[in-house]
Amino acid sequence: MSAPEPVWLADLSSDRTRLASGRRLGNRLRQALTVEAIVCAVAAVLLVWLVLYPLLVLLVGSVRTDLPMRPGVLTLANFIALFADPVNRAAMVNTVVSSALATLVALVIGVALAWMTSRTDMPGRRFFDNAFVIPYYLSPFIGAIAWTLLANPRIGFINNVFTELLGFNEAPLDIYSVTGLVFVLALYYSPIVFLFVAGALRSMDPALEEASRIHGVGPLGTTLRVTLPVVSPAITSSALLVFLNAAGQFGIPAVIGIPMHYEVITTRIWVGLGYFPPKYTEAAAFAVVLLAVSTVIVLIQHRMLANRSYATVTGKGFRPAITPLGRLRWLTFALCVAYVLLSIVLPYGALAFTSFQPYLSFAFDPASWTLTKYAEVLFDNPQTLRATTNSLILGIAGATITVFFALIVSYVVQRTRLRARRLLDYMATLPAGVPAVVFAVALLWSYIFLPVPIYGTIWMLLIAYIAHYIPFGVRATSAGLAQIGPELEESSRLHGETWLGTMRRVVVPLLRPALAVGWILLFVEFIRSLSLSILLYTPESVVMPVVIYDLYETGAYPALAAFSTVQTAMIFVAIWVAKKVARLDSFMQLK
Amino acid sequence: MDAITISGISKRYGDVTALHEVSFAVGRGELVTLLGPSGCGKTTTLRAIAGLEKPDGGRIAIEGRDVFSAADGSFMPPEKRGLGMVFQSYAIWPHMTVFQNVAYGLVARRVPAAEIRRRVEATLAMVGLAGFGERPATRLSGGQQQRVALARSLVGEPRVLLLDEPLSNLDAKLRERMRIELKQLQKRLGVTAVYVTHDQAEALALSDRIIVMDGGRIVQQGDGKEIYRNPRSRFVVDFVGNANLVDGIVADFDDATRRVRLVSEGGLEVQGTVPQGADGKIGAGKRATAALRPEDIRVSLDARLGANVWEAKVTSDLFLGNARELLLDAHGHVLKVQVASEQPLPPDGKVWLTAEPAAIHILA
Numbered sequence: 028m029s030a031p032e033p034v035w036l037a038d039l040s041s042d043r044t045r046l047a048s049g050r051r052l053g054n055r056l057r058q059a060l061t062v063e064a065i066v067c068a069v070a071a072v073l074l075v076w077l078v079l080y081p082l083l084v085l086l087v088g089s090v091r092t093d094l095p096m097r098p099g100v101l102t103l104a105n106f107i108a109l110f111a112d113p114v115n116r117a118a119m120v121n122t123v124v125s126s127a128l129a130t131l132v133a134l135v136i137g138v139a140l141a142w143m144t145s146r147t148d149m150p151g152r153r154f155f156d157n158a159f160v161i162p163y164y165l166s167p168f169i170g171a172i173a174w175t176l177l178a179n180p181r182i183g184f185i186n187n188v189f190t191e192l193l194g195f196n197e198a199p200l201d202i203y204s205v206t207g208l209v210f211v212l213a214l215y216y217s218p219i220v221f222l223f224v225a226g227a228l229r230s231m232d233p234a235l236e237e238a239s240r241i242h243g244v245g246p247l248g249t250t251l252r253v254t255l256p257v258v259s260p261a262i263t264s265s266a267l268l269v270f271l272n273a274a275g276q277f278g279i280p281a282v283i284g285i286p287m288h289y290e291v292i293t294t295r296i297w298v299g300l301g302y303f304p305p306k307y308t309e310a311a312a313f314a315v316v317l318l319a320v321s322t323v324i325v326l327i328q329h330r331m332l333a334n335r336s337y338a339t340v341t342g343k344g345f346r347p348a349i350t351p352l353g354r355l356r357w358l359t360f361a362l363c364v365a366y367v368l369l370s371i372v373l374p375y376g377a378l379a380f381t382s383f384q385p386y387l388s389f390a391f392d393p394a395s396w397t398l399t400k401y402a403e404v405l406f407d408n409p410q411t412l413r414a415t416t417n418s419l420i421l422g423i424a425g426a427t428i429t430v431f432f433a434l435i436v437s438y439v440v441q442r443t444r445l446r447a448r449r450l451l452d453y454m455a456t457l458p459a460g461v462p463a464v465v466f467a468v469a470l471l472w473s474y475i476f477l478p479v480p481i482y483g484t485i486w487m488l489l490i491a492y493i494a495h496y497i498p499f500g501v502r503a504t505s506a507g508l509a510q511i512g513p514e515l516e517e518s519s520r521l522h523g524e525t526w527l528g529t530m531r532r533v534v535v536p537l538l539r540p541a542l543a544v545g546w547i548l549l550f551v552e553f554i555r556s557l558s559l560s561i562l563l564y565t566p567e568s569v570v571m572p573v574v575i576y577d578l579y580e581t582g583a584y585p586a587l588a589a590f591s592t593v594q595t596a597m598i599f600v601a602i603w604v605a606k607k608v609a610r611l612d613s614f615m616q617l618k
Numbered sequence: 619m620d621a622i623t624i625s626g627i628s629k630r631y632g633d634v635t636a637l638h639e640v641s642f643a644v645g646r647g648e649l650v651t652l653l654g655p656s657g658c659g660k661t662t663t664l665r666a667i668a669g670l671e672k673p674d675g676g677r678i679a680i681e682g683r684d685v686f687s688a689a690d691g692s693f694m695p696p697e698k699r700g701l702g703m704v705f706q707s708y709a710i711w712p713h714m715t716v717f718q719n720v721a722y723g724l725v726a727r728r729v730p731a732a733e734i735r736r737r738v739e740a741t742l743a744m745v746g747l748a749g750f751g752e753r754p755a756t757r758l759s760g761g762q763q764q765r766v767a768l769a770r771s772l773v774g775e776p777r778v779l780l781l782d783e784p785l786s787n788l789d790a791k792l793r794e795r796m797r798i799e800l801k802q803l804q805k806r807l808g809v810t811a812v813y814v815t816h817d818q819a820e821a822l823a824l825s826d827r828i829i830v831m832d833g834g835r836i837v838q839q840g841d842g843k844e845i846y847r848n849p850r851s852r853f854v855v856d857f858v859g860n861a862n863l864v865d866g867i868v869a870d871f872d873d874a875t876r877r878v879r880l881v882s883e884g885g886l887e888v889q890g891t892v893p894q895g896a897d898g899k900i901g902a903g904k905r906a907t908a909a910l911r912p913e914d915i916r917v918s919l920d921a922r923l924g925a926n927v928w929e930a931k932v933t934s935d936l937f938l939g940n941a942r943e944l945l946l947d948a949h950g951h952v953l954k955v956q957v958a959s960e961q962p963l964p965p966d967g968k969v970w971l972t973a974e975p976a977a978i979h980i981l982a
Contacts, residue, residue: 232709240695243700245695
């Protein structure tokens with residue numbers, strides 16, 4: 028044991044400690060103020076503003092007599108009024124029923140398509156791999172409009188074939204029905220299931236099935252007891268995602284549901300805001316109800332992901348076992364062709380056909396075909412012209428900003444040990460569980476009475492797009508980041524490059540494919556985003572999908588068809604360019 | 619009767635012939651290893667026995683029953699063959715517990731539940747996993763997964779056990795331990811086993827018999843000692859164990875004693891022996907290769923007389939713990955030699971090498 032220190036020595040040492048602790052504080056401050064930390068702080072502030080602020084305004088507003096920042100008191104009257112109205116209650120039931128049915132049908136279609144292209148010797152598998160992803164990029168809302176051209180009970184193309192060519196007395200199809208609504212929803216959401224399940228089927232070790240065969244179980248038993256359970260996490264997560272999308276979908280139920288007075292929550296919110304004076308608080312309460320539904324779905328998803336994460340067992344490139352189908356090959360081939368016909372060829376064929384007509388007609392008369400509608404929407408009509416310009420500006424600027432912002436967020440989350448990164452991750456994924464209509468209501472409220480001139484300008488839409496689609500960007504960039512080892516960056520730092528220089532010279536070039544994929548996904552979403560835009564646009568900031576919806580409501584089919592074709596073409600040009608930039612072989616890699 | 623008889627099986631993938639009329643038999647209770655580099659056809663052969671690949675020609679019989687015959691087009695699917703198999707990736711089903719994994723085949727055969735429980739527990743105890751039954755299969759280490767895969771393949775008491783590189787994903791220490799356990803288990807149960815590996819040390823340690831394959835053909839078969847000591851081709855001597863290969867021209871060849879004197883381009887004169895039954899023809903003036911095992915070359919500090927005495931210079935000296943590995947330059951040839959840890963070396967590195975002509979293989 029050492030002797031106790033003399034008093035004066037102890038004093039001195041405590042003085043030294045004080046000095047040292049002062050220095051340590053300075054050091055810690057300096058250490059904390061790295062570029063990474065500053066970037067993280069800026070990103071956090073931006074996310075709070077973009078994501079948390081509107082959602083808080085929405086939640087608070089739903090339990091007040093007036094919007095936050097305006098005089099009012101807390102109340103539950105909004106919810107009481109909401110549930111008192113039987114139309115609203117029906118809309119809630121309709122939302123759940125139509126989404127659940129659509130999910131079921133999309134699951135059957137998606138799983139079947141995935142199995143046929145991944146695990147059988149069906150002809151044309153590579154072609155279908157690419158074809159099945161295309162509907163994922165198409166606007167489901169335009170798909171719905173096209174299907175009203177095909178299966179309108181009075182004027183639909185398909186119905187005309189039945190009544191005029193095949194001598195039916197009555198049109199057999201009616202798109203304005205629950206069946207029609209579920210059909211179109213399922214048609215355009217089954218690619219989500221396809222992508223998830225095909226991915227899982229292909230990344231699955233074939234030895235899992237072989238081991239089952241060796242140990243005494245035949246092909247059918249192996250499919251039921253090994254293959255399906257192993258890919259079941261992919262099936263359930265895609266099902267939840269489809270349900271989430273279908274419940275939040277505005278375009279399809281607006282096109283098909285409103286004419287037959289079948290309302291869902293999203294259409295009900297939009298209709299409610301169309302009244303004068305708009306029922307803001309009731310819309311907010313409705314949005315909160317839809318948000319609650321989505322939150323339940325997201326929570327289920329999280330629970331399942333936490334419990335069973337074996338969906339992608341390994342990243343190895345396996346050669347999956349192929350089931351020879353014999354003559355059934357041609358039956359599966361026919362089913363795949365049918366899906367391509369129903370989701371792409373027929374609806375877009377009908378649109379293209381209509382776009383060449385001077386007025387809506389179902390007669391096949393090539394002599395009367397004209398490009399005047401294209402000239403009109405591209406050059407003469409000031410509204411379509413403005414919408415095209417706005418959509419392009421928003422698509423390009425929005426996608427670029429979102430991708431780089433998402434890259435910064437996923438970098439901070441994955442590569443730094445900063446304590447704020449969990450919060451950053453949470454905020455950046457939050458909008459994924461918020462339906463676009465809900466988010467639009469939230470943003471409307473947050474900006475409408477703000478003394479900053481954002482509402483009513485194109486900036487409002489830019490903010491809305493970036494805020495709502497950050498999760499898309501984060502998913503694409505973090506998947507890319509996860510594939511490049513941190514040692515590549517560490518080695519750059521050791522060779523004398525700064526953090527920013529490393530980002531510029533190592534991270535961004537390596538991530539080029541991931542960034543390109545993220546960029547296209549976002550561009551496509553922005554070009555076709557109806558739900559966000561229709562609640563936030565003004566004549567000044569009108570965008571393409573809003574104009575298309577306007578044209579649909581006024582029944583201007585040929586102009587609508589021409590404009591939809593232009594929009595679809597823009598989406599495909601973007602995909603083509605990005606595929607070139609990222610050097611991707613197939614659409615599958617674009618998910 | 620043999621446990622497995624394979625007669626002339628062939629397999630083509632497009633333009634590539636994976637198997638050229640491969641024939642061999644496996645006796646009851648025997649452990650036969652198919653050894654060769656990747657793409658040699660060993661895995662295709664194993665998968666053909668399992669029924670996971672259908673050969674294009676030939677015949678396979680298990681316990682006297684045809685499971686495949688190209689002649690009458692019969693093919694028994696894998697689930698009917700009553701085999702056990704351990705996969706390289708283990709193929710443990712991630713959605714099941716350890717118990718469910720092991721019980722899988724018994725459930726398929728509708729064995730009563732009580733008996734399933736008894737047999738699964740006994741088998742788990744046998745592979746050292748007693749009490750692991752209720753654990754989810756995803757919460758296992760690599761070694762434990764390996765044991766589950768082994769238990770799963772043994773619980774049905776198969777007559778034939780197939781093992782596809784079962785130890786290649788384990789770390790070195792565990793691999794050596796599992797090697798011993800696997801061999802003891804196989805002998806104790808008396809199960810016939812076909813084992814596929816590209817690791818020659820594993821093959822030598824485990825097998826009753828080794829079948830060396832290359833390019834879809836069997837190039838040599840025999841027990842480990844036979845393969846190592848009496849290699850019949852340059853490929854086998856190079857693939858099984860370590861060997862210094864010296865190419866040269868045959869100067870003399872004595873047919874009676876099989877003794878050869880070979881002179882390399884650099885002027886190194888090697889006297890060796892042509893192994894019994896070696897492939898290809900050896901004759902004076904023809905090209906041939908001398909194969910010298912590192913442990914068969916001795917290093918001495920002073921000159922000797924006699925056959926195979928070469929002057930050499932040490933170019934590298936690697937300490938391996940239990941031994942030292944020297945690289946020496948002799949007439950421009952780099953020779954790898956293993957010596958005792960304490961072997962003294964002169965400061966200038968100049969030494970003399972000697973080797974018994976009987977230990978040097980001369981191969982066409």
